Amino acid sequence: MHQSEQSKSIPEFLRYKHGSSAAVKGLGNNPFYGLAHERDGxxxxxxxxxxxxxxxxxxxxxxxxxxxxxxxxEIQLCTTRIQVIIVGKNLQQLFDNIIQHRVIWIKEPDSSFTDVEKDEVQVSSIRFEDFQ
Incomplete structure (x- = not known):
């Protein structure tokens, strides 16, 4: 494979400079989660x-x-070691994107004054519980 063809196959987020916040920004404009671009899989x-x-x-x-x-x-995700509990409002779209492996990041609000539309996904807390 030619070098230029190999470069085209590298996912977009890997081309950003190290430490760039744009690398994990994701698609959409929701302040609580970002999605991978469809072309990146x-x-x-x-x-x-x-x-x-x-x-x-x-x-x-x-x-x-x-x-x-x-x-x-509430959304609950588990591994063999930890349970993640995501609490918020209007979480259906977030859950649908998680089960399709499209969500790159989820974050809690920095303050209680995060501005989103009434029917958009809102995350109020993320809890991590270790399994004993």
């Missing part, structure tokens, strides 16, 4: 950022079925 991992700036990432292949959404305010 499914996301490899899901990054979580708390309001305090703490970060965790879980590879999608480590998620254990079933992924659960209670139809209202």
């Amino acid at each position: 499914m996301s490899v991992a899901l990054k979580f950022t708390t309001a305090l700036g703490e970060q965790k990432a879980i590879h999608y292949h480590d998620l254990v079925s079933p992924m659960e959404y209670n139809g209202d305010t």
